[in-house]
Amino acid sequence: MSQWRWGRQSLRRRLLTTVMVPLLLLLLMNSLITYIGALIYANHVHDKNLIDDTLTLVQLMATESPDGRVTSQAKFLLEYDPNGHNYFSVFSAKHGLVAGNPTLRPPDGLFKDSSETQLYDIQIEKHALRAASIQMTNPHDASDELEVNVAETLRDRHIEAQQILLLSIPAQTLLIFAAFMLVWLGVRTGLRQLDPLTTQLANREHDLAPIGDQDVPVEILPLTRTIDGLFARLRGMLALHERFIADAAHQLRTPLAGLSVHAERAQASADPATIADALNHIQRLIQRANRTSKQLLALTRAQTTEHEAGDSEPLNFAVVIPELVGLRVHEAIAANIDLGYEGPEGPLWIDGDRHRIQEMLDNLIDNGLRYAGEGALMTVMLSSQNDNIFLVVEDNGPGVPPAWIERLGERFFRVPGSAEEGSGLGLAIVQRIAEWHNAKVRYFAASQKGGLRVEIVFPAMHT
Known part of the structure; x- marks a missing residue:
């Protein structure tokens, strides 16, 4: 019984499948949007921290490094990253590289329109980095310009975005599941509106009256109107059959009555002339009945007004x-x-x-x-x-x-x-x-x- 039920098409399963697939796609899309949003947020936070680190390095050089050098402790803190590696560099207009990685330089023209701290993307040793740069006057030599650069890998940003995504997926899944259950209950409740119509049709025996549009949900009006059209065609066919029977009875009554009369004449008489006359009348009445039956069948076929494929x-x-x-x-x-x-x-x-x-x-x-x-x-x-x-x-x-x-x-x-x-x-x-x-x-x-x-x-x- 279960195999028979699952082998047949189910409107409920089709509706739920139609809803479930978009919900799963919505979950995937929402996860992607969440990840992108989390990555944007992580980038914003890390960019702000990167600027703060750059300004801290500038402050350190101004207060604690009178010779423009960076202490080993400060260098360790700037480059330390448990998940990768950070970079920094300090360049002097007079002396070149003062400290840090010599390959960390901002692109040309970065400070063309502004002297504020600038952010940019760079690649060092096949590592994609996010960097911050600032230009400043050497606090120990007013005739010298310093360029301070601090960069970090993008690994931490992606890890934080993934953590936010993993935290949001259970809540989103629960929400999708709750929405699916609500849809399931809605479909189940909505399909129950078909029960009165099913009961009404099941209780009919020979009634081919139209179902009508009253109390019929709008969504199944095309179905009920199609059924009404079928009922109308069936009523027409039944009326056609009843008319054919009535026509046949009307047209064949006279020749059949005549056949009976002349058959009785032939049986009751011994006169060959009378018998021959009766048989002659019988033959003519049979021909008339035969022609009438053929025309009744032709009329019945002609009264079928429905056109089907291949008829014309x-x-x-x-x-x-x-x-x-x-x-x-x-x-x-x-x-x-x-x-x-x-x-x-x-x-x-x-x-x-x-x-x-x-x-x-x-x-x-x-x-x-x-x-x-x-x-x-x-x-x-x-x-x-x-x-x-x-x-x-x-x-x-x-x-x-x-x-x-x-x-x-x-x-x-x-x-x-x-x-x-x-x-x-x-x-x-x-x-x-x-x-x-x-x-x-x-x-x-x-x-x-x-x-x-x-x-x-x-x-x-x-x-």
């Missing part, structure tokens, strides 16, 4: 539409209908699904073959204007009375008085497929003499 592709209507029309020419010839195509030679591109376009065009042609009548003329036309592509199917049949044109495209609607059998789903399928392609369907009278013109306006694809 660039289609050149100037190539696709003539090919699809050509597939139906033999049926038009059998029905004694002149089916033709008119369109430009140049490409007309849309973003669409070829199978849905074929389903839509087949239903438009079926509608014309069924209702235009023998000897009719049906034309499929393509054109473009501005950023739109127009697909038009027009016939010169009896057409649709103006009072009923607005209802074309409704499910199960059939123009009253039509002699041809139909399910009333063909134009509804066309309507749904057009909506899937963000296209608009318009119906017109083809001419004053009759006929129907179906015009579908597609948005052009910019290539």
Whole structure:
């Protein structure tokens, strides 16, 4: 159980890890800043002591060394350093080196702008040193100038900075640990705000109502809104299924009832003519039920408005539409209908699904073959204007009375008085497929003499 739990992703662990790593980096950065600050402080203190040592050496030479020499005791104190080695030098303008290390000299121009005690960095025998220098009149010879230099290694400064750092690290670590514990408690308490939402969802059985934004933390609103979107899609799918069942029951009730009646006729009669007539009716009803079931399935597919990756592709209507029309020419010839195509030679591109376009065009042609009548003329036309592509199917049949044109495209609607059998789903399928392609369907009278013109306006694809 423990392995399963640790093997899964944990929001709590991820949040704590996300916080812990920056806290550790903060500890390292704070330690570096502390060390730099301690080193600056140590440098400031040692620089002040270095100046004091230089002034002390000057005072010593003025009061206790009438010949300008430095006693051995004073030399020992100046050079003694338990962790390294210190240096000093005294130079006379007349006599050169008076005492100390001859290599300890300030850089040229150090006293150009000021005669006060000056600090500088120097390197002697591969040792980095910090030095202080002062120029003064020889107290025993007013015509002579003395240059007094005192230098020390940097070791003590770094040791003191390290000691300060080591003293501060435990306190900083404790502070970081306390901050981490507070964050852990905050994350634990904050995640408990998800418990009511989890309980609410767990108590649902078939309820797909939206969760809503009320009492939902702002940070998880994107998640709950995504869940609400999923619920909405599920409600749509369930409604689609329920509608399909209702449509199927509505459309198949009549042919199934007819099948039962004619089957009983065939069983009850011994007359071959009656039996043959009943079987003929049964065959026609089976064909009608078969066509209706196919159109119901097509309508269900067409009503799925969600686009998924790979559903659509660039289609050149100037190539696709003539090919699809050509597939139906033999049926038009059998029905004694002149089916033709008119369109430009140049490409007309849309973003669409070829199978849905074929389903839509087949239903438009079926509608014309069924209702235009023998000897009719049906034309499929393509054109473009501005950023739109127009697909038009027009016939010169009896057409649709103006009072009923607005209802074309409704499910199960059939123009009253039509002699041809139909399910009333063909134009509804066309309507749904057009909506899937963000296209608009318009119906017109083809001419004053009759006929129907179906015009579908597609948005052009910019290539």
